Amino acid sequence: xxxxxxxxxxxxxxxxxxxxxxxxxxxxxxxxxxxxxxxxxxxxxxxxxxxxxxxxxxxxxxxxxxxxxxxxxxxxxxxxxxxxxxxxxxxxxxxxxxxxxxxxxxxxxxxxxxxxxxxxxxxxxxxxxxxxxxxxxxxxxxxxxxxxxxxxxxxxxxxxxxxxxxxxxxxxxxxxxxxxxxxxxxxxxxxxxxxxxxxxxxxxxxxxxxxxxxxxxxxxxxxxxxxxxxxxxxxxxxxxxxxxxxxxxxxxxxxxxxxxxxxxxxxxxxxxxxxxxxxxxxxxxxxxxxxxxxxxxxxxxxxxxxxxxxxxxxxxxxxxxxxxxxxxxxxxxxxxxxxxxxxxxxxxxxxxxxxxxxxxxxxxxxxxxxxxxxxxxxxxxxxxxxxxxxxxxxxxxxxxxxxxxxxxxxxxxxxxxxxxxxxxxxxxxxxxxxxxxxxxxxxxxxxxxxxxxxxxxxxxxxxxxxxxxxxxxxxxxxxxxxxxxxxxxxxxxxxxxxxxxxxxxxxxxxxx
Numbered sequence: 001x002x003x004x005x006x007x008x009x010x011x012x013x014x015x016x017x018x019x020x021x022x023x024x025x026x027x028x029x030x031x032x033x034x035x036x037x038x039x040x041x042x043x044x045x046x047x048x049x050x051x052x053x054x055x056x057x058x059x060x061x062x063x064x065x066x067x068x069x070x071x072x073x074x075x076x077x078x079x080x081x082x083x084x085x086x087x088x089x090x091x092x093x094x095x096x097x098x099x100x101x102x103x104x105x106x107x108x109x110x111x112x113x114x115x116x117x118x119x120x121x122x123x124x125x126x127x128x129x130x131x132x133x134x135x136x137x138x139x140x141x142x143x144x145x146x147x148x149x150x151x152x153x154x155x156x157x158x159x160x161x162x163x164x165x166x167x168x169x170x171x172x173x174x175x176x177x178x179x180x181x182x183x184x185x186x187x188x189x190x191x192x193x194x195x196x197x198x199x200x201x202x203x204x205x206x207x208x209x210x211x212x213x214x215x216x217x218x219x220x221x222x223x224x225x226x227x228x229x230x231x232x233x234x235x236x237x238x239x240x241x242x243x244x245x246x247x248x249x250x251x252x253x254x255x256x257x258x259x260x261x262x263x264x265x266x267x268x269x270x271x272x273x274x275x276x277x278x279x280x281x282x283x284x285x286x287x288x289x290x291x292x293x294x295x296x297x298x299x300x301x302x303x304x305x306x307x308x309x310x311x312x313x314x315x316x317x318x319x320x321x322x323x324x325x326x327x328x329x330x331x332x333x334x335x336x337x338x339x340x341x342x343x344x345x346x347x348x349x350x351x352x353x354x355x356x357x358x359x360x361x362x363x364x365x366x367x368x369x370x371x372x373x374x375x376x377x378x379x380x381x382x383x384x385x386x387x388x389x390x391x392x393x394x395x396x397x398x399x400x401x402x403x404x405x406x407x408x409x410x411x412x413x414x415x416x417x418x419x420x421x422x423x424x425x426x427x428x429x430x431x432x433x434x435x436x437x438x439x440x441x442x443x444x445x446x447x448x449x450x451x452x453x454x455x456x457x458x459x460x461x462x463x464x465x466x467x468x469x470x471x472x473x474x475x476x477x478x479x480x481x482x483x484x485x486x487x488x489x490x491x492x493x494x495x496x497x498x499x500x501x502x503x504x505x506x507x508x509x510x511x512x
Contacts, residue, residue: 025355049073111132115129119260166250171250182254185255209259229276275294277431308471318351318395319351319422320391320394341453367381397421408429416474421470424443
């Protein structure tokens with residue numbers, strides 16, 4: 001997608017996403033859209049890592065969006081065929097023709113082996129790891145990725161490093177299929193380092209994960225500042241996902257190590273981290289982030305759009321939620337909460353708006369539990385809602401049962417509508433909700449969550465008062481105007497810092 005550039009004086013931002021905007025819904029996608037729609041002083045190009053190719057976007061783009069790039073990580077075709085990079089057919093074929101056994105063995109293999117061994121070591125220098133990655137990036141700027149990573153030399157080296165790096169107890173329970181799967185995962189995860197996009201003023205990254213390799217590419221090539229906004233911390237959510245997977249012990253350790261290495265490399269190279277909650281700081285510094293580079297910039301909501309309604313739309317008590325149906329949202333717990341609340345309010349209705357296709361197996365598990373608990377008339381998985389500001393007005397209160405969050409939009413959107421929230425104590429939820437605006441419970445505590453829902457539905461005056469206090473708090477602290485101002489200042493400061501850095505290098509060259 002090409003859009004006419006509005007002004008050469010505007011700051012050019014490369015917004016890098018993974019599994020979110022503009023092809024998926026959810027809080028991060030909402031945040032991206034708010035950013036682009038409200039910061040007209042910058043031009044944006046967006047690159048999104050997807051699982052497979054997505055033909056359509058979920059969003060309408062304003063004029064300041066210049067380019068949309070898609071990088072399907074798991075398609076059969078090579079991502080370069082989709083990304084819309086400036087690489088010509090001749091250059092792609094030329095790289096393949098130049099890539100042979102001698103080139104791979106002499107120019108790539110030493111750096112690859114060092115890169116892999118360091119990840120599995122008890123301790124390593126992040127500077128050295130970064131140096132290895134940069135050498136690999138330099139290699140891929142000249143030679144073919146697929147021909148290299150799928151070469152027998154690399155496979156034999158990979159197997160050898162695995163056998164040397166893991167203890168016998170783990171290897172005794174590891175199959176050749178496991179090691180092959182690890183090699184295939186590595187092949188997929190490292191692909192973003194090959195993305196070759198035009199130069200921009202800033203790379204704005206939305207996750208400190210494998211999408212960060214695109215930002216590192218821009219950093220290595222153009223010295224482009226990296227601005228990272230963390231919503232849910234990559235490594236925290238990665239550990240939760242790996243821990244709950246059916247992978248073997250070996251694969252779980254392998255995925256943890258490679259994920260940690262990439263996350264540390266991103267933190268090592270970032271120029272500013274705008275985390276959306278104070279909660280994230282401890283996780284970020286644990287994996288190498290510089291505390292001095294971290295600033296808390298809360299999400300903002302359009303208080304003129306998300307506003308209270310005077311008329312209640314239904315006499316029946318309703319609890320609403322905006323959430324994609326997948327494990328981290330813990331919809332199974334929400335269903336159990338509904339089952340307990342039904343004992344007090346037999347006509348209670350829980351309505352969940354959100355994508356049901358994110359993890360089909362989990363959606364099926366939720367639907368099965370609804371049937372098992374005979375809640376077909378009480379719990380609705382309503383799917384995507386195109387007008388999120390209307391979701392909360394359907395309910396008497398909203399609920400969030402997540403086991404992991406950053407600073408969830410659903411909480412402040414509900415509060416802005418004057419609808420109090422019952423939520424789990426995860427991420428930055430407690431930085432939005434206090435005892436005057438909602439009720440906080442421990443994750444997976446079905447009994448406590450159900451009691452909180454019953455309390456607010458039973459005590460009308462408390463529910464109304466909490467709704468009023470919620471609205472006041474959002475207007476004061478979490479408005480879209482505050483959100484926009486913070487990011488405009490950050491963009492300006494990072495661009496100035498890059499300009500000064502380039503000027504110093506130019507002067508140094510002239511003097512020498």
